[in-house]
Amino acid sequence: xxxxxxxxxxxxxxxxxxxxxxxxxxxxxxxxxxxxxxxxxxxxxxxxxxxxxxxxxxxxxxxxxxxxxxxxxxxxxxxxxxxxxxxxxxxxxxxxxxxxxxxxxxxxxxxxxxxxxxxxxxxxxxxxxxxxxxxxxxxxxxxxxxxxxxxxxxxxxxxxxxxxxxxxxxxxxxxxxxxxxxxxxxxxxxxxxxxxxxxxxxxxxxxxxxxxxxxxxxxxxxxxxxxxxxxxxxxxxxxxxxxxxxxxxxxxxxxxxxxxxxxxxxxxxxxxxxxxxx
Amino acid sequence: xxxxxxxxxxxxxxxxxxxxxxxxxxxxxxxxxxxxxxxxxxxxxxxxxxxxxxxxxxxxxxxxxxxxxxxxxxxxxxxxxxxxxxxxxxxxxxxxxxxxxxxxxxxxxxxxxxxxxxxxxxxxxxxxxxxxxxxxxxxxxxxxxxxxxxxxxxxxxxxxxxxxxxxxxxxxxxxxxxxxxxxxxxxxxxxxxxxxxxxxxxxxxxxxxxxxxxxxxxxxxxxxxxxxxxxxxxxxxxxxxxxxxxxxxxxxxxxxxxxxxxxxxxxxxxxxxxxxxxxxxxxxxxxxxxxxxxxxxxxxxxxxxxxxxxxxxxxxxxxxxxxxxxxxxxxxxxxxxxxxxxxxxxxxxxxxxxxxxxxxxxxxxxxxxxxxxxxxxxxxxxxxxxxxxxxxxxxxxxxxxxxxx
Numbered sequence: 001x002x003x004x005x006x007x008x009x010x011x012x013x014x015x016x017x018x019x020x021x022x023x024x025x026x027x028x029x030x031x032x033x034x035x036x037x038x039x040x041x042x043x044x045x046x047x048x049x050x051x052x053x054x055x056x057x058x059x060x061x062x063x064x065x066x067x068x069x070x071x072x073x074x075x076x077x078x079x080x081x082x083x084x085x086x087x088x089x090x091x092x093x094x095x096x097x098x099x100x101x102x103x104x105x106x107x108x109x110x111x112x113x114x115x116x117x118x119x120x121x122x123x124x125x126x127x128x129x130x131x132x133x134x135x136x137x138x139x140x141x142x143x144x145x146x147x148x149x150x151x152x153x154x155x156x157x158x159x160x161x162x163x164x165x166x167x168x169x170x171x172x173x174x175x176x177x178x179x180x181x182x183x184x185x186x187x188x189x190x191x192x193x194x195x196x197x198x199x200x201x202x203x204x205x206x207x208x209x210x211x212x213x214x215x216x217x218x219x220x221x222x223x224x225x226x227x228x229x230x231x232x233x234x235x236x237x238x239x240x241x242x243x244x245x246x247x248x249x250x251x252x253x254x255x256x257x258x259x260x261x262x263x264x265x266x267x268x269x270x271x272x273x274x275x276x277x278x
Numbered sequence: 279x280x281x282x283x284x285x286x287x288x289x290x291x292x293x294x295x296x297x298x299x300x301x302x303x304x305x306x307x308x309x310x311x312x313x314x315x316x317x318x319x320x321x322x323x324x325x326x327x328x329x330x331x332x333x334x335x336x337x338x339x340x341x342x343x344x345x346x347x348x349x350x351x352x353x354x355x356x357x358x359x360x361x362x363x364x365x366x367x368x369x370x371x372x373x374x375x376x377x378x379x380x381x382x383x384x385x386x387x388x389x390x391x392x393x394x395x396x397x398x399x400x401x402x403x404x405x406x407x408x409x410x411x412x413x414x415x416x417x418x419x420x421x422x423x424x425x426x427x428x429x430x431x432x433x434x435x436x437x438x439x440x441x442x443x444x445x446x447x448x449x450x451x452x453x454x455x456x457x458x459x460x461x462x463x464x465x466x467x468x469x470x471x472x473x474x475x476x477x478x479x480x481x482x483x484x485x486x487x488x489x490x491x492x493x494x495x496x497x498x499x500x501x502x503x504x505x506x507x508x509x510x511x512x513x514x515x516x517x518x519x520x521x522x523x524x525x526x527x528x529x530x531x532x533x534x535x536x537x538x539x540x541x542x543x544x545x546x547x548x549x550x551x552x553x554x555x556x557x558x559x560x561x562x563x564x565x566x567x568x569x570x571x572x573x574x575x576x577x578x579x580x581x582x583x584x585x586x587x588x589x590x591x592x593x594x595x596x597x598x599x600x601x602x603x604x605x606x607x608x609x610x611x612x613x614x615x616x617x618x619x620x621x622x623x624x625x626x627x628x629x630x631x632x633x634x635x636x637x638x639x640x641x642x643x644x645x646x647x648x649x650x651x652x653x654x655x656x657x658x659x660x661x662x663x664x665x666x667x668x669x670x671x672x673x674x675x676x677x678x679x680x681x682x683x
Contacts, residue, residue: 056582057456058566059463060306066450078579104304105566109580131304131566135294156308158470163311181308182468 003125004097005173008047009208009229018225019174020045020270022263023098023101023234025052025068026085027077028241033251034072037241038188040260042096045267046176048210048230050128053082053102060130062185064235065146068243071249079106079115083122090123099152099173101128104140112140116147126150126173134166141170150174155201157181164204174208174230175201179215185235188214195227219266225273233266287534287609290600295484295570298606300599303483306568308467320389324492329385336381340414341371341376343378343496347504352630360515360553360650360657365501367525367664368635371604374665375497375525376407380476382493384411387474392470394418398462400455400521401591401638402426402434404478405663409443419443422461424454428588433669452584455521455594459568479522480598483569487598494528501660502532509658515540517649518662519641520612521556521592523601525664534609543601544645546587547614554586557614558597559605572599588617588677589637591665615644623647624667624674636665637674 012019022041028036041049054072058065063108086098100119107115107129119127127144134141134153141151150173158181159167168175177197198209211224212232221231237259244258245251290297304315323329337343346369350362367375380397387395395417398588399405405421412419421438425447428435451457466475480487480494498516505513516533518526533539548555555561558573565574567582575583575595585595604610615623623643628634635643642661650659666681669673 055580056451057460059568060308060467062464063450074582080579102564105574105576105582106580108566108571109576109578127426130306131569133303133305133307133310135303135310154307156306158308158311160311167307178308181470183464186468 003148003150004095005048005125005150005175008097009174012047016118018228018270019047019208019210019230020221020267021048021050021212021230021232022046022230022237023050023052024237024241024259025065025072026082027054027072027075028068028238029245029249029251029255030075031077031081031085035085035088036256037259038085039092040256042093044260044263046096046167046263048097048099050099050101050232050234051082051086053079053100053106055103055106058103060183062172062183062235064238064242068238078082079110083118086124087122097125098123099126099128100124102130104129104131107140112143116144116149120147120149124149126152126153128154128176130154134169137170145170145172151265152176154178157197160202164201168205171207174210175205176232177209177211177228178213179211180213182213184213186214188216188220191223191227194224198228205235218265221266222269222273225270230268231270237262279508283607287303287604287607288531290603291484291488295488297600297603299564300571300602301484301487301595302571304566304571305483305570306467308470313483315390315431316527319386320485320489321618323386323389331382332445333382333385337496341377341381342369342595344500344504345369347501347508350631353383353627356630356649357647359655360653360659361655362646362650363505363513363658363660364663365497365529365660367497367662368666370408372410373496373668374403374407374613374636375528376404376409376478378496378526378528379406379490379493380404380407380411381476382489383474383476384415387417387476390474392474393473394473395476396420396422396462396465396473397478398455398458399420399478400458400593401589401636402431402438402669403426403591405443405445406434408438408476409438409441413441420465421445422448422458422465424448424452426453427455430673431590431669432672454536454585455590456582456585463568479524480527481522481568481570481572481596481602487570487600489538490524491527491531492601495531497525497528497662498530498532500625501529505658505660511538512539513658513660514538515542515649515657515659517542517544517642517646517659519544519592519638519664520597520601521546521594521638523598526664527598527600528661529662530610541610542645543610543612543651544641545612546589546592548586549617550616551614554584555614556585556587556592556594558595559612560614562595564602570599572602573597573605588620591636593637613645615641619644621674621677633663634667635663636667637670639664
């Protein structure tokens with residue numbers, strides 16, 4: 001089965017450039033503004049969108065994304081409303097791949113089968129679930145693949161050559177390489193070190209490899225895009241959003257633009273990258 | 279619920295860390311290789327007589343084991359029913375049962391060549407035990423503690439600092455034990471190359487629930503032998519408080535296959551089960567948090583809810599996965615005690631026996647006050663007195679002053 005993710009990476013390969021992948025939290029700072037932000041991401045040059053599912057206890061996220069999740073929960077965001085947001089986004093955009101990223105508990109409580117059916121019909125293309133390693137593939141990964149969704153796995157600096165085959169076995173869409181051992185928003189990894197890691201993973205898989213964690217500027221996004229098939233930016237966008245809010249944490253007239261402008265600048269950085277020799 | 283009774287209640291978990299549907303390894307990929315290493319290191323250590331011998335040496339001369347099994351004569355007379363024994367874990371070095379587990383994990387960390395130890399703590403008892411053994415073995419120690427708990431457990435914060443540990447007050451979320459655990463996991467993900475995470479209870483990703491249980495089982499093993507010595511038979515019932523549930527599991531596990539022994543776990547009912555509380559089994563349902571599937575307090579969207587207990591050590595919205603399983607198979611009965619009941623029990627034991635219990639085991643004593651009078655005088659009941667109350671004296675003093683106004 002070909003998803004929007006597969007189609008998009010095939011197009012990018014033809015164009016000879018890396019993907020620009022963005023992350024924002026669903027419902028941050030409120031559901032209506034969040035929908036406008038997601039639309040702005042795709043219009044400003046994001047090739048793939050990761051949409052965070054808010055969770056009270058995001059144990060792999062740094063302070064920025066923790067706060068974004070709490071802002072969303074405070075205005076009543078739920079997994080159900082996250083799926084509604086995707087459905088609304090799909091009314092105008094049937095091409096941009098959309099990946100839900102988060103933690104397992106909200107999905108487990110929603111009910112795995114019901115979630116997969118609703119996610120598919122809403123227009124979700126893939127899932128990144130941080131706390132489901134291959135050891136727990138029976139929970140969601142295998143059912144998701146059967147339902148026609150991509151299950152995108154994180155590979156990390158601690159995933160050695162012995163373990164990589166297990167991590168990649170049921171991965172589809174792309175591989176998300178976490179450039180550092182750490183939480184989101186932490187310091188960036190050196191592009192050359194990342195290049196070596198990407199080359200190492202490429203020896204095990206033909207899937208595109210996108211790199212995230214610690215990429216904040218157009219220059220950094222470009223440097224990574226020269227070493228990998230995609231640059232992922234999350235915390236920097238979430239920070240731009242947060243800095244546009246009023247003192248009560250509510251959206252202002254500047255909010256959507258603040259995210260859109262940074263997205264456009266980052267997208268330019270990625271597009272300026274010289275594609276690594278295959 | 280229809281769940282088949284197993285042949286043994288002591289054979290879990292399976293090779294993937296499951297107790298029935300509970301347990302598992304729900305962690306970020308960054309941690310997975312280390313968790314697999316830990317499992318290997320633990321399996322090797324268990325099979326190594328030198329490891330056990332070294333541990334037994336420290337348990338005897340450093341921790342002060344065996345802890346006594348004490349006949350609480352005046353409490354027994356007062357309640358007028360079962361003959362009550364206290365398993366005196368509060369007499370261990372550092373003042374609680376926590377040290378049993380920490381000793382085991384620190385020895386594992388040494389075997390694995392890890393020089394930096396991190397821990398989460400609620401009441402501070404696990405933090406103090408970890409800081410103590412890090413001092414003893416010259417290891418760097420960082421303890422994550424919710425900012426609310428730092429306030430209400432000042433004596434333990436000072437002890438940890440005196441022992442050379444860095445105490446990090448956690449400001450995220452509800453600023454209690456669950457947030458301390460989140461923050462410890464974030465530290466671990468970041469410093470996985472040199473850091474050992476010393477988890478304080480029978481929760482977290484496999485193999486933690488198993489190895490913590492095994493290190494704590496000395497409580498039940500000793501109790502069995504001591505009861506045999508004084509009464510010539512098995513006890514009839516066991517009672518222990520439960521936050522994550524390590525002191526309870528340590529006492530219960532060696533008795534799980536003795537069908538005549540009734541077993542009671544006591545959760546914290548806080549202000550009452552219809553209000554803010556920390557009783558995951560009474561008020562929660564199965565979900566996934568902190569590396570395992572277990573009973574959790576949460577809303578209909580799967581968002582974890584705030585727990586509340588007067589006792590910082592029980593103020594956690596989850597419970598160890600093996601307890602969730604023992605609940606579902608019906609081997610252990612889970613009860614709950616409110617803040618007020620625990621406070622009354624603390625005062626009762628203090629006045630009758632001259633033993634100030636921590637607020638955590640005071641919850642167990644509170645239920646014994648209901649269970650013991652209904653049982654005959656030849657019924658042998660054991661309470662795990664898991665910690666001493668010195669750390670709670672300032673907090674309890676404030677509350678009692680407030681109540682008398």
